[in-house]
Amino acid sequence: HLRYRRRPRRMRRVLLLIDVSGSLKLNSPDFLRFAHALVQGAERVEVFTFGTRLTRISSALRNPDLDEALAGLESVIHDFDGGTRIGGAFDALLSDSRYVSLARGAVIIVLSDGLERGDPELMAETTDRLARLGHRLIWLTPLMGDPSYRPATRGMRAILGSLDQLGDASSAAALLAALRRLPEIDCGPRQRVAYERKNERRIA
Secondary structure, three states: OOOOOOOOOOOOOEEEEEEOOHHHOOOHHHHHHHHHHHHHHOOOEEEEEEOOOEEEOHHHHOOOOHHHHHHHHHHOOOOOOOOOOHHHHHHHHHOOHHHHHHHOOOEEEEEOOOOOOOOHHHHHHHHHHHHHHOOEEEEEEHHHHOOOOOOOOHHHHHHHHHOOEEEEOOOHHHHHHHHHOHHHHHHOOOOHHHHHHHHHHHHO
8 A cells, every 4th residue: 555646845955044144133033033943944044144254053943942043142153234246246156066065956035235336247247146056046035025126236236136035134024925936936936026017017
């Protein structure tokens, strides 16, 4: 007698990339709490922060006590509340074979406002490489909390075609809602953001 008629589905690895630059000082605590909840609740999660450098914080977030885990990050994240080099941080990840293996086939979630202070072309190039390496690439920004927000910066306009979703990260509730939509995004079409933006221009 067969116990299962089909193979049980295993959750994909989640790679979470969190922007901790100065422009997101008010949002970073919620981002890190979200990361802790994700690490505690999912099977395979890797978390990195970035501002002017890339920092892996997965181990610190495995502490089940939220307050202790967040306090431990103070000695780990050295570029908190600083500048933003999104392209440089992504390039550092893609240049390390250990980190590339974490991104391959994963659902990649970026929490950032996309305000690149470095080269927007490098941001676009590395974001596209991440999209092709991962299973899905989701970009969540607190700026989406404003209904009038449009991705107008050079960096954000350049990466739209690489994203499977551009979503809201303006509050803890918005982050939770995005998390609940992960199964739908996992099975949805690629480059959906570019398609929706194309339709928006056509309607206008």
